[in-house]
Amino acid sequence: MNLIVVGLNHKTSPVEIREKLSFPAATIGEPLKRLTNHFGLNEGVILSTCNRVEVLAITNDMEQGVWKTKRFLSEFHSIPLEKLDEHLYVHCGEDAVKHLFRVAAGLDSMVMGEPQILGQVKDSYGYAVEHNTAGVIVNKLYHKAFQVAKRVRTETKIGESAVSISFAAVELARKIFGDLKGKSAMLIGAGEMAELAAKHLINNGIHEILVANRTYEKAIEFVKGFGGTAIMFREFPHYLKNVDIVIASTGSPTFIIKPDQIQEVMKERKQKPMFFIDISVPRNIDPLVNNVDNCYLYDVDDLQGVVVANLQERNKEAQQAEAIIEEEIEKFYRWIKSLDVVPTIIALRQTCDQIRKAELAKALASMNNLSDKEKKALEAMTSAIVNKILHHPVLHLKKEANKIEGDLYIDTIRKLFDLTIDEEALKKAAQSNDD
Amino acid sequence: MSEIFFHITVLVYLVATCVYTAYLFARKDNLISIAQGALVAGFATHTATILSRWFEAGHTPATNLHESLTFFSWVIIGLYLFLLIKYRQKVLGAFVSPFALMLIITASLLPKEIMPLAPVLESYWLPVHVIIAFLGNAFFALAFFLGIMYIIQERYLKSRKLRGLYFILPSLDVIDELNYRCLQFGFVFLSVAIITGAVWSEYAIGSYWNWQPRQIWSIITWFLYAALLHGRLTAGWRGRKAAIFSGVAFVTLIGSFIIINLVSGGAHGLTD
Numbered sequence: 001m002n003l004i005v006v007g008l009n010h011k012t013s014p015v016e017i018r019e020k021l022s023f024p025a026a027t028i029g030e031p032l033k034r035l036t037n038h039f040g041l042n043e044g045v046i047l048s049t050c051n052r053v054e055v056l057a058i059t060n061d062m063e064q065g066v067w068k069t070k071r072f073l074s075e076f077h078s079i080p081l082e083k084l085d086e087h088l089y090v091h092c093g094e095d096a097v098k099h100l101f102r103v104a105a106g107l108d109s110m111v112m113g114e115p116q117i118l119g120q121v122k123d124s125y126g127y128a129v130e131h132n133t134a135g136v137i138v139n140k141l142y143h144k145a146f147q148v149a150k151r152v153r154t155e156t157k158i159g160e161s162a163v164s165i166s167f168a169a170v171e172l173a174r175k176i177f178g179d180l181k182g183k184s185a186m187l188i189g190a191g192e193m194a195e196l197a198a199k200h201l202i203n204n205g206i207h208e209i210l211v212a213n214r215t216y217e218k219a220i221e222f223v224k225g226f227g228g229t230a231i232m233f234r235e236f237p238h239y240l241k242n243v244d245i246v247i248a249s250t251g252s253p254t255f256i257i258k259p260d261q262i263q264e265v266m267k268e269r270k271q272k273p274m275f276f277i278d279i280s281v282p283r284n285i286d287p288l289v290n291n292v293d294n295c296y297l298y299d300v301d302d303l304q305g306v307v308v309a310n311l312q313e314r315n316k317e318a319q320q321a322e323a324i325i326e327e328e329i330e331k332f333y334r335w336i337k338s339l340d341v342v343p344t345i346i347a348l349r350q351t352c353d354q355i356r357k358a359e360l361a362k363a364l365a366s367m368n369n370l371s372d373k374e375k376k377a378l379e380a381m382t383s384a385i386v387n388k389i390l391h392h393p394v395l396h397l398k399k400e401a402n403k404i405e406g407d408l409y410i411d412t413i414r415k416l417f418d419l420t421i422d423e424e425a426l427k428k429a430a431q432s433n434d435d
Numbered sequence: 436m437s438e439i440f441f442h443i444t445v446l447v448y449l450v451a452t453c454v455y456t457a458y459l460f461a462r463k464d465n466l467i468s469i470a471q472g473a474l475v476a477g478f479a480t481h482t483a484t485i486l487s488r489w490f491e492a493g494h495t496p497a498t499n500l501h502e503s504l505t506f507f508s509w510v511i512i513g514l515y516l517f518l519l520i521k522y523r524q525k526v527l528g529a530f531v532s533p534f535a536l537m538l539i540i541t542a543s544l545l546p547k548e549i550m551p552l553a554p555v556l557e558s559y560w561l562p563v564h565v566i567i568a569f570l571g572n573a574f575f576a577l578a579f580f581l582g583i584m585y586i587i588q589e590r591y592l593k594s595r596k597l598r599g600l601y602f603i604l605p606s607l608d609v610i611d612e613l614n615y616r617c618l619q620f621g622f623v624f625l626s627v628a629i630i631t632g633a634v635w636s637e638y639a640i641g642s643y644w645n646w647q648p649r650q651i652w653s654i655i656t657w658f659l660y661a662a663l664l665h666g667r668l669t670a671g672w673r674g675r676k677a678a679i680f681s682g683v684a685f686v687t688l689i690g691s692f693i694i695i696n697l698v699s700g701g702a703h704g705l706t707d
Binding site: 305 | 462588592593595596597598601605606607608609612670671672673674675676703
């Protein structure tokens with residue numbers, strides 16, 4: 001099987017190149033048809049996201065196929081190949097399978113383990129099915145890829161930890177308060193970031209949200225969208241003792257929350273912990289607030305650090321994910337190989353049998369006075385010779401086909417006996433294998 | 436018989452402790468499953484040790500330091516396994532397991548002979564008093580380890596550098612809540628142990644209270660824990676402060692327990 005992947009991603013190319021190369025989903029049928037009809041590839045799938053553009057194709061000849069795919073990318077988008085070539089990566093055969101599995105599982109993504117990519121890979125396969133550019137091998141390959149992605153997701157914790165700032169903040173809150181149900185938060189400043197944080201907090205079951213903003217009207221407007229309570233900005237210090245989480249994001253050039261003030265608040269609330277999130281630059285909360293007992297203060301940089309820490313913890317999971325992928329590739333290849341060996345054996349038997357028949361006919365022509373019984377004996381003897389000679393090669397072929405170097409055996413046999421593979425037999429074998 | 440079970444128990448707890456330690460570093464879920472399996476297996480042989488010793492001695496096996504430490508570590512592991520089922524605090528096991536191992540190794544170094552029980556002490560009060568007292572101590576031990584977990588987790592959160600144990604330790608609120616519960620139960624059991632001890636003393640030697648070191652230190656520990664609980668209730672002592680305080684109280688408890696037993700040779704020296 002000659003499987004190739006040609007494409008580029010966020011690691012190999014700048015966004016200016018990626019955006020030029022992208023294929024909009026609405027008109028994906030045309031490039032898919034061009035790829036298979038005009039450029040002569042057997043099967044093809046195009047994956048186009050904001051971080052990657054890739055063509056996966058099945059071809060009769062690897063080198064030719066790669067060359068054709070590159071020309072297709074260049075011609076379709078009218079970008080000279082010299083300019084494009086340095087950004088493109090090429091994966092062939094087993095490498096290509098591995099690449100697809102890793103992409104589907106999110107291991108090749110900018111944010112390791114992110115889940116959206118699986119949906120995008122599914123879509124790309126869907127388009128190929130819709131436009132009839134997905135055949136037996138692509139079908140099997142993609143179903144396997146989805147299965148692998150699911151296995152990675154359930155068997156490793158790769159998708160678990162928070163990797164965006166607002167998610168990281170919510171996760172920190174959960175490490176402090178346990179359950180967020182029954183807890184309350186105060187937003188000081190009603191900007192875009194505050195809105196995002198509020199959404200996450202509500203999704204995690206926060207009980208109440210107070211909103212303070214310098215322009216009271218804006219706070220009221222904000223509250224309409226989320227169902228919190230608007231309070232006057234100058235009054236916010238009086239409410240501090242009632243809230244567990246404080247998110248500050250005002251444009252104030254000075255600190256609006258100071259440690260001695262919080263010390264008082266903590267006494268009033270009997271030392272129940274407080275979590276301060278300062279997402280404003282310049283900062284709104286005095287860093288010394290973190291030194292007050294049972295108070296935890298994180299600014300934007302700290303949250304960024306948390307995201308990095310979470311990512312590192314994810315990378316640990318990635319090793320396990322890679323092991324799963326290796327295992328699945330082996331399973332997939334065992335199937336592919338068995339696909340190849342059956343028609344090879346059939347062709348081998350047919351070729352030898354043809355030689356035997358031809359030679360037998362020649363010999364019988366020069367021996368006129370043989371009885372039918374004697375002719376049958378000759379027939380049986382020659383058949384037995386051929387079968388005995390082929391017995392061990394066929395046995396070994398069947399056995400070796402499932403091993404890594406199985407390709408080599410099949411290839412050698414084909415070359416030695418100059419075999420041509422019957423396309424119909426190949427398809428039949430594939431269908432009986434495709435469950 | 437109890438001898439063989441005892442040695443198997445030490446070995447199995449050693450395995451559990453090693454795997455727990457590996458878990459703390461590698462943080463792979465399958466490791467903690469193995470460690471828990473080992474802990475449960477160890478508890479089973481531990482139970483066999485206690486029962487066979489009980490049978491051999493004919494009385495509750497807690498009358499010298501070797502027996503007491505073996506019994507105490509058994510109660511701690513038992514209580515932990517109960518809490519594991521109830522609250523699913525897996526990581527706590529990584530703290531409890533080495534402590535139980537340490538107790539039982541110490542016990543293995545002490546004289547193991549079964550001593551005949553002083554006739555005045557032969558009473559149903561023995562198992563009642565001993566089990567209640569050790570349950571109280573076990574609750575305080577768990578509170579102590581939860582306190583350590585709290586201090587570690589809080590340090591990560593305060594320093595804003597998240598790594599290692601941060602990812603597997605539970606939330607501050609959960610640890611604090613469980614610590615409080617253990618303190619409450621421990622306190623109730625300690626109080627009842629002091630009362631049963633006094634009543635038993637009245638039966639055995641005819642006086643409720645005779646200012647023995649054991650009695651004095653029990654009262655000191657009782658006051659420490661009472662102060663801690665009071666502080667939590669009224670002044671909002673919680674978190675790190677409370678964790679440190681419960682650490683001090685627990686060290687007092689264990690220290691007095693071991694020293695008094697070493698000096699008196701068990702049975703609190705009541706029969707001297």
